[in-house]
Amino acid sequence: MSPATHLTRHIGRAATVAMVGSLTVTLAACGGGSSSGGGAESGGVAAVVKGLDNPFFQTMESGIKDQASTADVPVTVQAANSITDTTGQGDKLNGLAGQDFKCFIVNPITGTNLIQGVASLSAKNVPIINIDSPIDEEAAKSANAKIATYIGTDNNDAGAKAAAQMGTLLPQGGKVALIGGTAGDVTSAARLDGFTSAKPANVTIISTVAADWERQQALTKATDIMTANPDLAGFFVANDDMGLGVAQAIANKGKTGQIRVISVDGNKDAFDAVKAGGIDAVVAQYPYVIGAMGVEACQAAIAGKTLPASVEAPVQVVTKANVDAALASAPKPAEAYDNPFTELNK
Amino acid sequence: MPPATSPRTDVTHVARSDTGDPLWRKVIEPSNLANWAAPIALVVLAIVFQALNPTFLSLGNVESMLSAASILIVLAVGQTFVVATAGIDLSIASAMTFAAVIFGAVFQFGLIAAILAAIAAGLAVGLVNGLLIARGRITDFIVTLGTLSAASGMALIVADGKPKTIISAPLLKLSTGTVWIFGYAFLLAVVLALVAHVVLFHTRFGTYVLATGGNTEAASATGVSTARIKTAVYVISGLTAGLAAVLLVARVGAAEPASNTSFLLNSVAAVVLGGVSLFGGKATIVGPVIGALLLTALVNGLTLLGVSQFYQPLSVGIVVVLAAFLTRFQK
Numbered sequence: 184m185s186p187a188t189h190l191t192r193h194i195g196r197a198a199t200v201a202m203v204g205s206l207t208v209t210l211a212a213c214g215g216g217s218s219s220g221g222g223a224e225s226g227g228v229a230a231v232v233k234g235l236d237n238p239f240f241q242t243m244e245s246g247i248k249d250q251a252s253t254a255d256v257p258v259t260v261q262a263a264n265s266i267t268d269t270t271g272q273g274d275k276l277n278g279l280a281g282q283d284f285k286c287f288i289v290n291p292i293t294g295t296n297l298i299q300g301v302a303s304l305s306a307k308n309v310p311i312i313n314i315d316s317p318i319d320e321e322a323a324k325s326a327n328a329k330i331a332t333y334i335g336t337d338n339n340d341a342g343a344k345a346a347a348q349m350g351t352l353l354p355q356g357g358k359v360a361l362i363g364g365t366a367g368d369v370t371s372a373a374r375l376d377g378f379t380s381a382k383p384a385n386v387t388i389i390s391t392v393a394a395d396w397e398r399q400q401a402l403t404k405a406t407d408i409m410t411a412n413p414d415l416a417g418f419f420v421a422n423d424d425m426g427l428g429v430a431q432a433i434a435n436k437g438k439t440g441q442i443r444v445i446s447v448d449g450n451k452d453a454f455d456a457v458k459a460g461g462i463d464a465v466v467a468q469y470p471y472v473i474g475a476m477g478v479e480a481c482q483a484a485i486a487g488k489t490l491p492a493s494v495e496a497p498v499q500v501v502t503k504a505n506v507d508a509a510l511a512s513a514p515k516p517a518e519a520y521d522n523p524f525t526e527l528n529k
Numbered sequence: 530m531p532p533a534t535s536p537r538t539d540v541t542h543v544a545r546s547d548t549g550d551p552l553w554r555k556v557i558e559p560s561n562l563a564n565w566a567a568p569i570a571l572v573v574l575a576i577v578f579q580a581l582n583p584t585f586l587s588l589g590n591v592e593s594m595l596s597a598a599s600i601l602i603v604l605a606v607g608q609t610f611v612v613a614t615a616g617i618d619l620s621i622a623s624a625m626t627f628a629a630v631i632f633g634a635v636f637q638f639g640l641i642a643a644i645l646a647a648i649a650a651g652l653a654v655g656l657v658n659g660l661l662i663a664r665g666r667i668t669d670f671i672v673t674l675g676t677l678s679a680a681s682g683m684a685l686i687v688a689d690g691k692p693k694t695i696i697s698a699p700l701l702k703l704s705t706g707t708v709w710i711f712g713y714a715f716l717l718a719v720v721l722a723l724v725a726h727v728v729l730f731h732t733r734f735g736t737y738v739l740a741t742g743g744n745t746e747a748a749s750a751t752g753v754s755t756a757r758i759k760t761a762v763y764v765i766s767g768l769t770a771g772l773a774a775v776l777l778v779a780r781v782g783a784a785e786p787a788s789n790t791s792f793l794l795n796s797v798a799a800v801v802l803g804g805v806s807l808f809g810g811k812a813t814i815v816g817p818v819i820g821a822l823l824l825t826a827l828v829n830g831l832t833l834l835g836v837s838q839f840y841q842p843l844s845v846g847i848v849v850v851l852a853a854f855l856t857r858f859q860k
Contacts, residue, residue, distance in 0.1 A: 235690070238690055238691050241689075241690060241691075363838065366838040366839050366841070366842065367839070389835065390832075390835045391837075391838060392832055392838050393838035393841070395791060396787075397787050397788075397789065397791070398692075398781045398783065398785065398787065399600075399777060399780060399781050399787075399789070400791065402780065402781055403593075403597045403828075403829075404828075404832050406593045406597070407590070407593065407829050407832040407833055408832060408833075410584055410587070410589055410590045410593060410833065411582065411584050411590075411832070411833040411834075411835070424692065424785070424787070427781075427782070427783065428781055431780075431781060431782050435704070435705050452692060452694055452783075455694070
C-alpha cells in the first residue's frame with residue numbers, strides 16, 4: 184500500500200520532532216489543517232482518507248470525486264490533517280458517522296485508528312469499503328465491525344514485477360542494490376521482499392540501504408554504493424521520488440543507461456524520466472483507480488449487491504515502450520484491468 | 530575592525546599556541562578533548578573504514594563525501610551562530626524546504642530570480658524567528674518549533690504537495706562541477722564557513738554574539754543590544770537555510786516539499802560534535818564543519834561496508850551522544 188510510503192515518511196518527521204519535544208503533535212495538527220470536500224450532503228457516500236499533503240492521496244481524492252460525479256452520487260471527502268494525525272482522522276469519521284450517509288469509504292492511517300467509527304457504522308448496518316491500507320482483521324473482528332470489501336494493491340507483487348523486469352533488463356544477470364524507504368517500514372519492506380524473493384538467480388543483491396523516502400538521501404547513498412561497487416548493474420528503488428534521486432546519481436557518474444533503475448509508484452515525474460531514459464522502468468500503482476473503485480463499490484453496496492471480499496487494484500510495469508500511453512492515460516492505467524464493480528453496477 | 534574585548538572570546542580558539550605545551554598534550558587534556566572530539570573521531574573513522582574498505586579514501590569517494598556534506602556544512606554554520614547565543618533553531622531544515630519550494634515557484638522567471646527568492650524566503654523565516662524570540666520574548670525552543678511546522682506547512686501549500694522538476698545547466702554545473710576533488714557546492718560551503726569564521730572572530734558583531742551567549746545580562750549592561758544580536762543570529766540561520774535550499778535544488782534537480790528532517794538533527798549534531806557549547810558563549814566554525822564531515826563520512830562508510838540499514842541510525846546516535854558527553858569536560 185503505497186500510501187504507507189508517505190505515512191512513514193511523515194512518521195519519520197514526527198519521530199524526529201518528538202525527540203525535540205512532544206508539543207509538535209499539537210502544532211502539526213494546527214499547521215496542516217485542510218479537510219477537503221463539499222458540504223455534508225446526507226444520503227450519499229462519505230470518504231475518509233489519509234492526509235492530502237502528498238500527491239498519492241490527492242490523486243486518490245480526485246478518483247473518488249470524479250467517479251462520484253460520473254455516477255451522480257453525492258460525496259463528502261474528509262482527510263486527516265496530516266499523515267500522522269491518527270486521532271484526528273478517527274474524530275472525522277466519528278463526526279461523519281453520526282450523519283445519514285449510505286456508504287463509507289475509509290483509508291485508515293493505521294490498522295486500528297478508525298476501528299471505533301467503523302464499529303459504530305457496522306452496528307447501524309452501513310456498508311464500509313476499505314481502500315488502500317487494510318483495517319486490522321483481528322481488531323475488526325473483536326469490535327464486531329464488518330468490512331464490505333477491501334480494495335488495494337499488493338506491494339509484494341509490485342516488488343516481484345520489478346524483479347521480473349530487472350531480469351529482462353539484465354539478461355546476463357549482475358549485481359543490484361536495493362534502496363528502501365525508512366528502515367523498518369512495512370510498505371518498503373514488502374516491496375523489497377517481493378523483489379528479493381522473485382529475482383532471477385543470476386541477479387545478486389549486494390546491498391540494501393534505507394533512504395527515508397527522500398530524494399537527496401537516495402542520491403547520496405546510490406553514489407556511495409556505486410563507488411563501493413564499480414561493477415554494479417542495477418538499482419531497485421522503493422518509490423519514484425527516491426528513484427529520481429538514484430537516476431540523478433547515475434547521471435552524475437555518466438552511467439545513465441549502463442546502470443538500470445526500477446522504481447515503484449507511478450508519478451508523472453517518474454514517467455517523464457522513463458521517457459527521457461533516466462529510469463528504466465516504473466512499477467505503477469494507481470491511487471486514482473483505488474479511489475474510483477471505492478465509489479463504485481459503494482454504488483454496488485447501496486444497490487444491495489454482494490461484493491467480493493477483496494479486489495486487487497491494478498499494478499502495471501511502465502517502460503520506454505509503453506510510457507507514452509501511460510502518460511496519456513494518467514492518472515488511469517493505459518492497459519485494461521479487472522474491475523468487478525463495473526459488472527455489478529450494470 | 531579590531532576585536533572588542535570580551536571575557537569569553539579567548540576560550541573560543543581551539544588551539545592557542547602561547548602556553549608552550551606540545552600540541553598532543555593539549556589535545557588529550559580532558560577540557561580540550563571536547564573541542565577535538567570531531568577531528569579525532571574523523572581520523573579514527575577514516576582509519577577504520579579505510580582498513581575495512583580501501584575505496585573509502587579513494588579520490589572518487591572523498592569527492593562524493595565532500596559534495597554530500599556541503600548542504601549540512603552550510604546549515605551547521607547557520608546553526609552555530611544561533612547556538613553561540615545559547616539559542617537553537619529547530620526550523621532550519623523546514624526553512625530550507627520552504628525556500629526550495631519558493632525557488633521552484635519563482636524558477637519560471639529565471640535562475641537568478643529563483644536564487645534570490647529562495648534566499649529571501651530563508652531570511653524571512655529567520656527574521657520571523659528572530660523577532661518573535663528577541664522582541665516577543667518567547668522561548669527560542671517554542672518559536673522555532675512553531676516555525677518548523679509553519680514553514681513545512683507553507684512549503685506544502687505553495688508546492689501543492691508536489692515536487693517540481695528543475696532543469697538548469699548552471700545548477701547542474703554547481704552540483705556536479707569540481708576543482709580536483711572539491712565540488713563547487715563544497716567550495717561554496719567552505720567559502721561560507723570562512724566568511725562565518727571571520728564574522729564570528731574578527732568583527733565586533735561576532736564578539737557581541739559570543740558575549741550575548743556567554744552572559745546576556747552582562748552583555749546588555751556593557752551596552753550590547755542583545756535583542757538585536759539575537760534577531761540577527763536567526764536571520765543568519767535563515768540565510769544559510771536559503772543558501773542550502775539552492776544547493777539542495779541543484780543536487781536533486783527538483784524543488785520538493787520533502788521533510789528533510791535528517792538535516793535538522795544533523796545540523797544540531799554537527800554543532801555539538803564541533804564542541805560548540807549549547808549554553809552559548811563558546812563556539813568555533815571549524816568544529817561544526819568537521820562535525821558535518823564526520824556525520825557524512827560515518828553514513829558513507831557504513832553504506833560502503835554494506836552495514837545493515839538498521840545499524841546506521843544507531844551508530845549516528847552513539848557518536849552524537851559520545852560527543853555531547855565530552856562537552857561535560859569543557860572549561
